[in-house]
Amino acid sequence: MTKKKWFLLTFVLFAIHFVAVLAWVSDGFTHFNYTLDDPYIHLQLARNIWHGHYGFNSAELSAPSSSVLWPLVLAPFSSFGFYELVPLVLNIILSLCFAGYLFKILEKRGWSERATFLVTLLGLLVINCVGLALTGLEHVLQILVVLVIVDKILMRFPDEKVGDQNDVSVAGILALALLIRYEMLVFWVAIVGFYILSRQFRKAVLVGSLSLLPLVMFSLFLSFLKLGFLPASVMAKTKSHEVFPLSLLGNVWANVVSRPGMMLILLTLVAVALCVKSKKANITNLWIIITPAVLHILVGRFGWFYRYEVYIYLYLSLLILMLIDFKKMKSSWVAVWTVFFVIVYWPYLGSVGKLRQACRNIYYQQGVTVDFLNKYLPEAIGTNDIGYVGFKHPFYVLDLYGLASKEALDYRLHAPNFDWVTNLAKEHNVEVIFVYLKWINPNSDWVKVAEFETTERSVVLGYPILWVYAKPTRVAGLRKDLIEFQKTIQRDPIKLRIY
Known part of the structure; x- marks a missing residue:
């Protein structure tokens, strides 16, 4: 040719x-x-x-x-x-x-x-x-x-x-x-x-x-x-x-x-x-x-x-x-070099098999979170993984990890505890937050209301469980909304536990 x-x-x-x-x-x-x-x-x-x-x-x-x-x-x-x-x-x-x-x-x-x-x-x-x-x-x-x-x-x-x-x-x-x-x-x-x-x-x-x-x-x-x-x-x-x-x-x-x-x-x-x-x-x-x-x-x-x-x-x-x-180069050495590069790059070649699961991870954690927010919480919220949620939720999103908030980043990198979460949330009128506990561990000002657990294999999530916390005055109403929302995700690979 x-x-x-x-x-x-x-x-x-x-x-x-x-x-x-x-x-x-x-x-x-x-x-x-x-x-x-x-x-x-x-x-x-x-x-x-x-x-x-x-x-x-x-x-x-x-x-x-x-x-x-x-x-x-x-x-x-x-x-x-x-x-x-x-x-x-x-x-x-x-x-x-x-x-x-x-x-x-x-x-x-x-x-x-x-x-x-x-x-x-x-x-x-x-x-x-x-x-x-x-x-x-x-x-x-x-x-x-x-x-x-x-x-x-x-x-x-x-x-x-x-x-x-x-x-x-x-x-x-x-x-x-x-x-x-x-x-x-x-x-x-x-x-x-x-x-x-x-x-x-x-x-x-x-x-x-x-x-x-x-x-x-x-x-x-x-x-x-x-x-x-x-x-x-x-x-x-x-x-x-x-x-x-x-x-x-x-x-x-x-x-x-x-x-x-x-x-x-x-x-x-x-x-x-x-x-x-x-x-x-x-x-x-x-x-x-x-x-x-x-x-x-x-x-x-x-x-x-x-x-x-x-x-x-x-x-x-x-x-x-x-x-x-x-x-x-002899053909035998060409084969040797081919094997060498395949060994070096093997995880990247094999990562193709994880692409669909990665898409599902994002959809069934961040996507489900957005569905709940847009149906029941038309207000400012806080979270530690802001991309999909911030892009889809038309209200203020407090980034507790700190990519979209220099103040939160400074606190997270320097503060000895998580008391700052309460102060920042109050400043931005945030009363409900969605967090990975291994990243953000709210203090006693917050009440644990529920957790969303992705039951499929996680390949890109920061953590498969997303915890929902709220200020005490919001707990009863939020529980009611979560119970109603739970009916809509019965067939999804998500476990919603309400406390």
């Missing part, structure tokens, strides 16, 4: 796979929600941005998104009738772009059409591109930009200078990367550090400063709004009650003993070994390989439904492919 036919075949097979998975998770296209609660935070923030307000609740400033760019991309669509599906549509388009771009990169490295076709399809499967798309988040855009970094900045790795093209172009690519997710700072350090090590000081200063400028401006914007310099979603991952070195050591230990962390170390060591074997292990090439991986292990996270580390896995895998000469 011609190159064009191989290229089209890649697109067609991936599209069929995507449609099949989408039909499965949406019960034959009858109902769709994302596999996580998080995209609804972005959707709500983007809707408010379009109306001139930066925050999750329309009456409260907040920075709940860990991506600067993604809510801005969604904002112009907020008045469309299909707005909730916009992240899915965008991710489908970006996934197809990713497939085409990966095909082109491999083709430019001199791979045969058949090998390019097979590796592209295998790559799309092992990184679970469809699963990333169904999160409704910015991760497909993130891995697409990783391809751009490898293709445009590292295109002649390991033979010639890295990033030797136009300074503004390199700065633009890095700036885009940083606005997508903060983890992409690992590439900023790698590229700017390369310039310094190769004594290209002018490039280091120019590229480094220009690429950081948009992110710095965003931080100043947040500071102007009195929200600090980093989004709450970034700060929420810290343990600010710990001394920084202890917190850092704890994060490193948790990372290196986990399977994803071990696989990241393995990918790094394999890339270094191949670089040494090819006699190209100079300090700059080793820096380009090792630095992003080390930084991710130091300050990055792994997991949360196979999302956080995919970008760095992809980066190292592409460097490995650039260091291997498949043209001269």
Whole structure:
């Protein structure tokens, strides 16, 4: 077949796979929600941005998104009738772009059409591109930009200078990367550090400063709004009650003993070994390989439904492919490398089987909560998992976890107990809250009224049981409403216990 036919075949097979998975998770296209609660935070923030307000609740400033760019991309669509599906549509388009771009990169490295076709399809499967798309988040855009970094900045790795093209172009690519997710700072350090090590000081200063400028401006914007310099979603991952070195050591230990962390170390060591074997292990090439991986292990996270580390896995895998000469390789070694990558990416390949259950988790916990709220509680409420509830409930939602409330975040990270819940609730006229007890444990000012337990296997929920608490004056009325609501969910995989 011609190159064009191989290229089209890649697109067609991936599209069929995507449609099949989408039909499965949406019960034959009858109902769709994302596999996580998080995209609804972005959707709500983007809707408010379009109306001139930066925050999750329309009456409260907040920075709940860990991506600067993604809510801005969604904002112009907020008045469309299909707005909730916009992240899915965008991710489908970006996934197809990713497939085409990966095909082109491999083709430019001199791979045969058949090998390019097979590796592209295998790559799309092992990184679970469809699963990333169904999160409704910015991760497909993130891995697409990783391809751009490898293709445009590292295109002649390991033979010639890295990033030797136009300074503004390199700065633009890095700036885009940083606005997508903060983890992409690992590439900023790698590229700017390369310039310094190769004594290209002018490039280091120019590229480094220009690429950081948009992110710095965003931080100043947040500071102007009195929200600090980093989004709450970034700060929420810290343990600010710990001394920084202890917190850092704890994060490193948790990372290196986990399977994803071990696989990241393995990918790094394999890339270094191949670089040494090819006699190209100079300090700059080793820096380009090792630095992003080390930084991710130091300050990055792994997991949360196979999302956080995919970008760095992809980066190292592409460097490995650039260091291997498949043209001269025996078929037995091709099989060995195939098995190696399947082993590394096995959990991500297998995560496809969890996608439908993830969608059901969100629907039968947050979705059922929203149904109850919209039928019986047309008022402000509090909860610790705000995305779906905040997007669907047309009243104020007090975020007790702190992504949409800087005040709640500060209390949660610093306060010795949960007395602050009562104070914040009173300030916002909240008398009913829905919480995970392992996250938020209300004091004696609150009465436990009920609990919603998801009886199916949990793959993405913070906890399978959601407890309902109320102020004493609301208990009797709330119990009556819950008893009435209980009749409507008899056939759902939910146990509603009323106290």
